[in-house]
Amino acid sequence: MMDPETWLSALGIIALVAPAVLVLILGTLAVFDAPPSERMTTRIVQTLIGTSLLALIGATGLLLGMDLPRLSIKLVDWVSLERVHYHFAVKIVLDHLSLPFALLSLVLCVTIGSFATRYMHRDPGFFRFFLLYSVFVLGMVTASLADTIETLFFGWELVGLSSALLIGFFQDRPAPARNGLWVWIVYRVADAALLLAAVVMHHMTGEGDFDHLLGEEAWPMGVTNLDEYQALFVGVLLLIAAAGKSALIPFSGWLPRAMEGPTPSSAVFYGALSVHLGAFLLLRMSPLLNASLPLAMLTVILGLATVALSSLSASVQTDIKSALAYSSLAQVGLIVAEIGLGFRWLPLVHLVGHASLRTLQFLRAPTLLQDYHRLENAVGGRLSGPISGLIPARAQAWLYRFALERGSLDVILWQKVVRPITSAFEALDRLDRRWSNLSEPEALATVANTQEEEDRT
Amino acid sequence: MNFSDCPWLEWALLTSILGFIVVWFVRASMPWAVAACAATLLLTFFEWLCHQADWVQTPGTRQVTWLAVDTFSAPLLPLVALLHLLTALATPTSVGTRGFFARLMASLAFQLATFGCNEPWLLILFLAVGTLPPLMELLARQRDLPLEPLRWLHSRSFAIHMALFIFLLATGYAVVQAGRPIIGGAMLLTAILIRCGTVPVHTWVSILFESGRYGTAILFIAPLVGVYAAVRLVLPTADLFVLRGLGAFSLLTAIASAGLAVVQRDTRRMFAHLLLSYSTLILIGLEIRSEVGLTGAFALWVSVSLSLTGLGLVLQAVEARFGRLTLGEYRGLYDQSPALAAGFLLMGLGSVGFPGTLGFISGELLFDGAVTENPLIGLVVVAAGLLNSITVLRVYFLLFTGTRHRSAVPLGITPRERLVVAVLSLLILGGGLYPQPGIVSRYRAARDVLATRPDRDRPTNAD
Numbered sequence: 001m002m003d004p005e006t007w008l009s010a011l012g013i014i015a016l017v018a019p020a021v022l023v024l025i026l027g028t029l030a031v032f033d034a035p036p037s038e039r040m041t042t043r044i045v046q047t048l049i050g051t052s053l054l055a056l057i058g059a060t061g062l063l064l065g066m067d068l069p070r071l072s073i074k075l076v077d078w079v080s081l082e083r084v085h086y087h088f089a090v091k092i093v094l095d096h097l098s099l100p101f102a103l104l105s106l107v108l109c110v111t112i113g114s115f116a117t118r119y120m121h122r123d124p125g126f127f128r129f130f131l132l133y134s135v136f137v138l139g140m141v142t143a144s145l146a147d148t149i150e151t152l153f154f155g156w157e158l159v160g161l162s163s164a165l166l167i168g169f170f171q172d173r174p175a176p177a178r179n180g181l182w183v184w185i186v187y188r189v190a191d192a193a194l195l196l197a198a199v200v201m202h203h204m205t206g207e208g209d210f211d212h213l214l215g216e217e218a219w220p221m222g223v224t225n226l227d228e229y230q231a232l233f234v235g236v237l238l239l240i241a242a243a244g245k246s247a248l249i250p251f252s253g254w255l256p257r258a259m260e261g262p263t264p265s266s267a268v269f270y271g272a273l274s275v276h277l278g279a280f281l282l283l284r285m286s287p288l289l290n291a292s293l294p295l296a297m298l299t300v301i302l303g304l305a306t307v308a309l310s311s312l313s314a315s316v317q318t319d320i321k322s323a324l325a326y327s328s329l330a331q332v333g334l335i336v337a338e339i340g341l342g343f344r345w346l347p348l349v350h351l352v353g354h355a356s357l358r359t360l361q362f363l364r365a366p367t368l369l370q371d372y373h374r375l376e377n378a379v380g381g382r383l384s385g386p387i388s389g390l391i392p393a394r395a396q397a398w399l400y401r402f403a404l405e406r407g408s409l410d411v412i413l414w415q416k417v418v419r420p421i422t423s424a425f426e427a428l429d430r431l432d433r434r435w436s437n438l439s440e441p442e443a444l445a446t447v448a449n450t451q452e453e454e455d456r457t
Numbered sequence: 458m459n460f461s462d463c464p465w466l467e468w469a470l471l472t473s474i475l476g477f478i479v480v481w482f483v484r485a486s487m488p489w490a491v492a493a494c495a496a497t498l499l500l501t502f503f504e505w506l507c508h509q510a511d512w513v514q515t516p517g518t519r520q521v522t523w524l525a526v527d528t529f530s531a532p533l534l535p536l537v538a539l540l541h542l543l544t545a546l547a548t549p550t551s552v553g554t555r556g557f558f559a560r561l562m563a564s565l566a567f568q569l570a571t572f573g574c575n576e577p578w579l580l581i582l583f584l585a586v587g588t589l590p591p592l593m594e595l596l597a598r599q600r601d602l603p604l605e606p607l608r609w610l611h612s613r614s615f616a617i618h619m620a621l622f623i624f625l626l627a628t629g630y631a632v633v634q635a636g637r638p639i640i641g642g643a644m645l646l647t648a649i650l651i652r653c654g655t656v657p658v659h660t661w662v663s664i665l666f667e668s669g670r671y672g673t674a675i676l677f678i679a680p681l682v683g684v685y686a687a688v689r690l691v692l693p694t695a696d697l698f699v700l701r702g703l704g705a706f707s708l709l710t711a712i713a714s715a716g717l718a719v720v721q722r723d724t725r726r727m728f729a730h731l732l733l734s735y736s737t738l739i740l741i742g743l744e745i746r747s748e749v750g751l752t753g754a755f756a757l758w759v760s761v762s763l764s765l766t767g768l769g770l771v772l773q774a775v776e777a778r779f780g781r782l783t784l785g786e787y788r789g790l791y792d793q794s795p796a797l798a799a800g801f802l803l804m805g806l807g808s809v810g811f812p813g814t815l816g817f818i819s820g821e822l823l824f825d826g827a828v829t830e831n832p833l834i835g836l837v838v839v840a841a842g843l844l845n846s847i848t849v850l851r852v853y854f855l856l857f858t859g860t861r862h863r864s865a866v867p868l869g870i871t872p873r874e875r876l877v878v879a880v881l882s883l884l885i886l887g888g889g890l891y892p893q894p895g896i897v898s899r900y901r902a903a904r905d906v907l908a909t910r911p912d913r914d915r916p917t918n919a920d
Binding site for chain 1: 660663713716717719720721726748749752787789791792795796799800803806811812813818821822824825828829835836839840842843846847850851854855857858859860861869870875878879882892893896897900
C-alpha cells in the first residue's frame with residue numbers, strides 16, 4: 001500500500017509527464033508527416049491535458065489534506081559528475097506557489113483547447129496549432145512546477161519558442177513572421193539573462209536547486225543563502241528576464257505584436273499565461289527581493305512605470321485586442337509592483353484572478369465591443385476616460401501622442417540598441433564580402449543591386 | 458579471437474578505401490558509397506564499443522602500430538562515419554556525381570586515419586592529405602576563371618590557406634620538438650587558427666561554401682578536424698600564451714561570425730558563419746582547461762557536428778528544389794515541404810543548444826567552465842548563442858513563411874531525406890533527453906586530455 005507522500009509524488013509526476021507524452025506523440029507524427037484527423041488530434045490533446053489537470057487537482061487536494069507546506073520530487077539526475085560536483089537534476093516542487101499557478105495554467109489551457117477545436121475547425125494549420133499548443137502547455141507546467149533553476153529554464157524556453165511560432169502562425173503574410181521574429185529576439189534576451197542568472201547561481205551554490213538558493217522553508221517563508229550584493233546581482237538578471245517575458249518596460253512593444261497569432265493563442269498566452277510568467281519568476285525568487293532593498297525598489301519602479309505607460313497606451317488603442325493587451329500589461333505591472341513592495345499572497349491572488357478575467361475578455365472580444373456599443377447607446381454618448389477632464393488640453397495632446405506611439409519604446413530599442421549592432425555587423429559583412437566575391441564580380445554586383453533595392457524600399 | 462581483439466578500426470579503414478576504389482570505377486556510384494559508409498559506420502561503432510562498453514574487456518593490441526584509439530577519439534570515429542553516411546544519403550541525384558562520391562569516400566578514409574592516428578608526423582600527413590578532396594572539387598569548378606593576378610590569387614585562396622596551414626603545422630611542430638616552444642607554439646597556433654577558420658583567416662570557409670557543394674564543405678568542416686589537431690598537437694605542449702591566443706581569436710570569431718550570420722543575405726554564407734561561430738566556441742574550451750569546461754566543449758563538438766550537418770543537408774535539400782536561396786525576401790516554402798521546415802527548425806534549435814537537445818547540457822557545461830575562468834568569456838559565449846538562435850529563427854521565417862509558394866510539381870521530402878532527418882532528430886533529441894552517458898564519456902576524455910598537459914597541477918574543478 002502506497003503512503004500518501006508517494007501518491008503525491010506520483011500525481012506530480014503524472015501532471016508533468018502527460019503533456020510531455022502529448023508533445024512526443026504529436027511531434028513524432030509531425031516528423032513523419034502523418035497528422036491525424038481533427039477529431040483524433042482533439043481526443044489526444046484533451047485526454048492528456050485532462051489527465052495532467054486531474055493529477056494536479058488530486059495532488060493539490062492531497063497536499064492540503066496532509067497539511068504539507070511543500071514536497072520536492074526528484075524526477076531524474078539528468079547529469080551528475082561527482083568528482084567535479086556538477087549536478088543537473090530535474091526536480092519539481094509542489095507548494096503553495098507552484099500548484100495554484102500550474103492549476104491556473106492547465107485550467108485555462110483546457111478551456112482554450114476546447115474553444116480552439118471549434119475556432120480552428122478546418123483551418124489548414126489545425127494540427128500545427130495543437131502541436132505548438134502542446135509545447136506551450138508542457139513549457140508552462142514545467143516552469144510552474146520547477147524546483148531547480150535549470151528545470152525552470154527548460155520550461156521557460158519551450159514557452160518562448162511556441163509563442164514565437166504561434167505569432168507567426170499565419171504563414172502566408174509577412175507581418176506575422178516579422179512580429180514572431182521580434183518577439184523571439186526579446187524572448188532570447190530574457191532567456192540569456194535567465195541563463196546567466198542560472199549559471200551564476202549554480203556557480204555560487206554549487207547546484208541549481210531552489211532550496212539551496214532560497215532556503216529550505218516553504219514558499220513564501222524562504223530565506224536566501226546569498227549575501228545582499230550577490231542577491232542584487234542575480235536579482236537584476238532575473239528582473240531583466242522577467243521584464244522580457246512579461247513585456248515590462250522597456251520590452252512592452254512586443255505585446256501588441258503578439259496579437260498577430262490566432263485568437264485562442266492570444267487569449268491564453270499573451271493575455272493570461274505567458275505575460276504572467278515573469279511575475280511568477282519574481283514570486284518564486286522573492287527571497288532574493290527580501291535580501292536586497294535596492295532590488296525590491298527597482299522592482300517597484302519597473303512595475304509602476306509599466307502601469308503608467310500601459311494604462312495610457314490602452315486608453316488610445318483602436319482595436320480591441322491591443323486595448324486588452326495593454327490593459328493586461330497594466331495589471332501585470334501592478335502585480336510586479338506588489339511583489340516589489342513585499343506582498344506575496346496578494347500578487348498571487350491578483351495574478352490568478354486577472355488571468356482568468358482576461359482570458360474571458362479575450363475570447364469575448366468581439367462581443368465585448370458590441371456590449372460597449374449597447375452601453376453607449378443606452379447612455380446616449382461616448383464613454384470617456386476618467387481622467388481626461390483633469391489634464392490640461394496641451395498636455396492631453398502630448399500625452400495622446402505619447403500613448404499612441406506607446407512611449408516610442410520599440411523605436412528607441414530599434415534605433416539605439418538593435419540598429420547600431422546590425423550596422424556594425426553589416427559593415428563587417430561588406431568588408432568580408434568585398435574580398436570573398438573578388439573572383440566573382442557578377443555575384444558582387446547582384447548582391448550590391450539587391451542591397452540598393454532593399455535600401456530604396 | 459574475442460570481440461575486443463578484432464581490429465575494427467583497421468577493417469573500417471580498409472572498407473572506406475575499398476569503397477573509394479569501387480565508387481571510382483562503378484557508374485552507379487551512390488548505392489556503393491552508401492553501402493561502404495554504412496559498413497564503415499558499423500565497424501567504427503564496434504571499435505567505439507571496445508572502449509566504451511563495460512562488458513567488453515580491455516581492447517587488444519593493434520595490428521597497425523600507428524593506429525591508436527583512446528577515450529577522446531573513440532566516439533569521434535563513428536561520428537565521422539555517420540556524417541559521411543548521412544551526407545551520401547541526402548545528396549540529391551543532380552549533385553551526386555561519381556567524382557563527388559569518390560571524394561566523399563576519400564575524405565572518410567583520411568578522416569578516420571586522422572582521428573585514429575597516434576604518430577604526430579603521420580597525423581600531420583593525414584591532415585595535409587585531408588585537404589585534397591575539397592581542393593580537387595574547387596579546382597575542377599574554377600578552371601575557367603579569369604586570370605588577372607589578384608583574382609587568380611583569390612580563386613586559389615582555399616589552396617593558399619591550406620598550403621599555409623600545412624607548412625606552419627609541420628614547421629611549428631618541428632620547431633617545438635627542437636626545443637623552441639615559443640616560436641613553434643606561435644606557428645602551431647597560426648596553423649590551427651587557419652584550419653579552424655578563425656577571424657581574420659576565415660575567408661576560405663565562405664569561398665568553399667559558395668564555390669563548392671554543400672556536402673563537400675560540410676564534411677570538411679563539421680567533423681572539426683582543426684580542433685582535433687589542436688587537442689593532439691597543441692594542447693599537450695603549448696605554452697599558456699598559445700592557449701590564450703587560441704582563446705582570444707576563438708572568442709572574436711564566435712561573436713563576429715554569429716553577428717555576420719544574423720545579417721547575411723545569402724543562405725550559404727549564413728550557414729558558413731553559423732558553422733564557424735560554433736566550431737570556434739569549442740576551441741574556447743581548450744583555453745579554459747578546466748574539466749567542466751573541456752567536458753562541455755567535447756560534448757558540444759558532437760552536438761554541433763550532428764546538428765549543423767543536419768541543418769546543412771536540409772538547406773541543400775531546399776536548394777535542390779528551389780535553387781540558390783537569398784535571404785532578402787520571404788519564400789513561404791512551408792506548404793511545399795513541411796517536413797523540411799520541421800527538420801530545419803529542429804536541427805537549428807539543436808545547434809543553438811535548445812533545452813531537450815544534445816547541445817543543451819554541453820552548452821551549460823561550457824558556459825559554467827567559462828564563467829569560472831573569466832566572466833567575460835561567459836558573456837561572449839552567451840551573446841554568440843543569442844545571436845545564433847536569432848539567425849536560426851530569422852532564416853526559418855524567411856525561408857518557410859511570409860508568403861505562399863505555388864508549384865505545379867510536388868516538392869515534398871524524399872524517403873532518403875526523411876531517413877536522414879529522422880536519424881539526426883533521434884540522436885539530437887535522444888542525446889538531449891538522456892545526456893548522462895554521453896557527458897560522462899566526454900568527461901573521461903577531458904580528464905585524459907588534461908592529463909597530457911605540462912601544467913596538470915593546475916587546479917581543476919575537483920576539490
